[in-house]
Amino acid sequence: MSSRRLGPLGEIPFRFDGKSYFGREGDTLASALLANGVSVVGRSFKYHRPRGVFGSWAEEPNALFDVTAEGRTTPNARGTTEFLRPGMDFRAVNAWPSAEHDRKGALDRLHRFLPAGFYYKTFLWPDWARFEGRIRAMAGLGRLDPDHAPPADVAHRDAACDLLVVGAGPAGLAAAMAGLRAGKRVTLVDDRPMPGGSLLWRPAIVDGMPGPQWAGGAVAWLRENGARVLLGTTAFGIYDHNLAALWERRGKEPDRLWRLRAGKIVVAAGAIDRPLVFPDNDRPGVMLAEAALAFLRQHEVLVGDRIVVATNNDRAFATAAALAKAGAAVTVADLRQKGPPAPQGVSLRRGVTLEGVVGGRRVEGVTLGGETIEADALLVSGGLTPSVHLFCQKGGKLAWDESLLAFLPREPIPGMVVAGAANGRFALSDALAEGHRAGFGTGDGPRAHSDDETYGIQPAWPLENAKGRQWIDFQNDVTLKDVALAARENFRSVEHLKRYTTLGMATDQGKTSNLNGLAAMAALTGRSIPETGTTTYRPPVVPVPFTAIAGRRRGEFFNPARRLVLENEHRALGARFREYGGWLRPAWYDGDDGEQAIQREARAARDGVAIFDGSPLGKIEVMGPQAGALLDFNSYNTISTLKPGRIRYGFMLTESGVVYDDGVTAKLGDDHYIVSCSSGHVPGVVLRLEEWRQDPFDPANVFVHNMTAQWATLTLTGPQSRRVAEKLGLENLDLGDAALPHMALKRGTWRGSPARVARVSFTGDRSYEISVPSARAAELFAAMQEAGKAFGALAMGSEALLLLRAEKGFLIAGKDTDGTTMPHDLGQAGPRDKRNGEYAGRRSLFMEEARRPDRRQFVGLASLDERPLPTGAHGVERAGGKPRSVGYVTSSYWSPTLSRPVALGLIERGFSRLGEEIEIFHLGQSLRARIAPVCAFDPEGKRLDA
């Protein structure tokens, strides 16, 4: 294949479909392939038709590649917007072994069996499963490498500005400069790496300078004067309150994603050339006229030697002139009867009909009015479609302009204005003037001279009576016949048309196909184009990689766990970490064999003493004259009647009466309490206290401070715990049982720091929860281990604690309770029956539902099969033959203390069924269990003071 480049081909090596080529700095993959004379760059989605480069930028439907560069593979990259880098290796998607020779190419001959709505008509019960696999294997485009995880290196940035200008073409540059002169903070973005927009390829003089030079100067001036100019950056979505999402490409540097809050947004996104619809209009070599001009001006690529330019408007004439000047033999096929005179060196035919293309893998001829003329490229220009995506995303409405044959913004919307070609101002001077005004400009804006200020478009919509297959949507293989079929089958609304035929649903989002599709539907149903309407525009305007959306929020940053201040100390002891209630905590210590370690730690806590890091436990201080009243309202159990220095266990209910959390509250004085709720519920408990503190309580008389992170809490538990505590050197604090009985709290000092000791037990054994400021935690942990050596103290992880509390029947809110569990289901009916005064959830406890006799109640479950019951297994009743769930197992462990399994569960009418046997059903297996009291170990509580 010969080079189509006017100058030297280039020196950047790359590979496409296994063959080696060379391109230039600044080439896109598409321009590099065109320069090398490659005409087939892909295969179509459904029929595997050979396809060539059709557009020159984001509108491209055909040139999709799986690109490998610098060890990173990106699937489905758009060849027209992806820039060439040395050593790039890319393949056509949906083709094997190559786009030129695709084994599935024969599918095109089966097109009659692949009509619109193929999936809806094929995937019908009961047969669909028989062919699902084969069809799925054929569907889809690029290939993901499952072993390749791209790095999480995309930074997300938040920013704000007064004026965001989208598009650095003539209108956008004029708007940005005017805005900066008006004293606004300006951000200008453009998805191309170079400013100028259409000035990059359409010949023009602005303020006495050639277009690209003027654009470069404008950007330099903007940057020097404090504007933020982001090139290679796509504004792909507008969200509530003028938040723009920007995807910035930075070459070899990682992409960036911006969330930019703008006071005003000027959308100057330009317009996109439309295809003409005629038989075989998808052949390689058929291309948008605007794209061919862009390839010529930006990349010195002349797309053909004998070129036919088919058009219904004036703008293609300048294109034809430029191509002829570059050396091609050019024929303009004007579909109109009247138009401008033929440019120099261009032959012109007026009033012709475009009847088809000769050639399969490349254009060999064009049939005009019954006569076929030899050609190697057919350029089409069906008129400009303004890029109004962002305007519509923000809720803007469109109106049909009969003279421009385009949908334009109907009226401005607050916070956004559309300017330039995106607003139908196709003439350069009009676009500059409108941009200038949109950017708060007064007086005159930039002045311009260009040759193509006239448009003169005439309708050239798809005609149903034409012969052959005429493509509307190239990327999704939707033809005029598919649109006609949809109309016949009554999918006539544009939204139905889209979903039934998939028109406009490909990754190009119908940038070249939507208007032709709805024009065809309008003609087929006898309606006007505005009556037919457009589909809804939704973000993103172009495909944005998931890596950009996800940013760094992947892996351990996806939902970061809270870390203990003693994490390193735990790791030094061989701790295995797991997440509990949002905290990363030691599950067990010393070894890979978790089962063994857990049993060992549990035995140490029962026989001697264990050390447990309970720092995440809530430490919410409630202070002020109304502290007691607030806590009484917050709690199911009355709190304020506690004596100072004493602790009470209780529940907190939602207003629906459901148990939200349990925990202990210590009273330090009448105006000072510490709420120790469960670790995972701390933020929630703080907020519910805040809510009631601010209403109905008086926020000047009660305060809520979350001190959880400020204090570390290390617990000594087991029969030897007091002797270890006594060796720690706590001062001003009497550890004797008379001064510090179970459920009491004392304050003192430890090595000069304040310290608190609470006798609260979650294991059922004598326990001391010792809290010191977090900065002293490591020192206290070391002191405990040192003091505990003589007693065989072991560090204990969360798993052993969970086991020990299950032996005692102590519940975990949210594990042993669910979204229906009320306190009387847990055996705590006292406050409901006796308490006066309001508290959260009170009224709900007396509703009909709360009083049902068949509620699920918290009971123990003794396995009768010698092995632990599976957690989550259901209790089953088979009265009447049909099995019915009567509840489920909430916790289950092997108890080393009792040498048998222990389990807890919520079982229907459980309290009145103690001693009954029930069936426990799990994954097809039946087990037997006896309903038992929740407490399986030391029911009298003697060990608390042992």
Place this chain on the structure above:
Amino acid sequence: MQLFPCPFCGPRPETEFHFGGEAGKTRPEPAPDVTAADWSRFLHLNRNPKGETKEIWLHLTCHEFFLLERDTATHAVLGARSLRKGEPAATAASDGEAEAHTPETTFAAEAGS
């Protein structure tokens, strides 16, 4: 992402806020005097209007509950007010902080639409 005005901290992205409920709901009490129907209405029934509404929102970072007036259909923010006694009413449109962030005053503009 919407921009909500905390009366204390100024405009912040909506992810910093938590919905507290429709404004104007009074908790019926004491419990023994409240009918099941009234309690159920308090718990479960909301006006859920399409259009302008008054709601209680919580700013998660400063823990302040406040009154937010907004339009559920257009997402226009009409204003915000502290619920504290004696605190001046702060509205988004007149909030100096909001001006600094979005001089075009998106709220005011959208409120008028």
